[in-house]
């Protein structure tokens with residue numbers, strides 16, 4: 001029998017497949033974990049922006065969660081778009097006593113500028129979900145909301161990552177540098193050490209769903225038993241190649257390329273090849 005780790009994404013949808021649940025499942029498949037999904041909100045969106053959103057009821061989200069968790073317990077879980085306080089409270093209740101690695105991508109605003117989380121929820125996520133996280137993956141605007149100060153430099157990103165761990169209670173936090181200038185530098189704090197993950201910044205408009213892709217790749221590696229640092233290293237390699245080799249799809253900000261990394265491999269795979 002073929003044994004495989006499984007991972008669950010709890011998030012909103014993107015019918016054009018670039019962000020949310022659809023992006024996450026593509027990453028899980030590519031990284032060879034069995035992908036499962038619980039939908040929180042159905043989003044009418046494409047590479048040009050968000051047209052409309054319908055939230056599922058908390059009752060129905062709970063039914064989906066129970067269907068998965070009582071049948072195929074995942075080895076790692078990620079949450080993306082969790083729009084309302086009631087949804088956050090439900091997920092907190094379900095994951096409170098869990099030991100399953102849990103990645104939070106605190107999706108607040110889509111790249112197109114459309115809000116994907118209501119204002120009260122931005123406060124509540126700090127108290128309900130962040131303390132349960134194995135790793136939180138905010139971009140700069142999201143990290144600024146979580147920590148309450150401006151982030152312009154790597155020093156600011158370090159301070160923010162530390163605050164999310166030391167004061168908000170996550171086990172680790174990585175503040176992503178996609179919204180800054182210069183090299184694309186992400187700063188990870190795992191409660192002990194700070195690590196920098198750096199890549200060239202590619203001059204491309206095809207960055208729809210980069211955060212979803214990155215956090216799903218980290219989740220897939222955690223499901224396979226990797227440490228947070230190793231999972232982030234592989235996740236960074238995956239997202240870098242997914243941005244470097246764009247697919248040129250859509251009229252707006254196109255999706256990431258989930259086959260990009262196959263052109264050059266990921267660090268761990270290169271090591272295996274070298275041996």
Ligand SMILES: Nc1ncnc2c1ncn2[C@@H]1O[C@H](COP(=O)(O)OP(=O)(O)OP(=O)(O)O)[C@@H](O)[C@H]1O
Pocket residue numbers: 019109110111138139140176177178179184185186199200201202203204207208209210211212213214236239240243
């Ligand atoms: N132009 C770029 N070139 C290289 N790496 C990039 C670029 N833009 C973003 N990244 C990297 O992509 C990852 C995701 O970061 P980003 O800040 O874009 O997330 P995000 O804003 O949450 O994404 P999204 O909201 O689109 O899902 C990080 O590792 C970041 O460094």
Ligand SMILES: Cc1ncc(COP(=O)(O)O)c(N)n1
Pocket residue numbers: 011012013014019020021043045080081107109110111112116207208209210211212
């Ligand atoms: C369902 C869902 N989740 C997350 C994002 C963020 O991605 P982006 O900021 O690239 O639009 C999105 N657009 N839709």
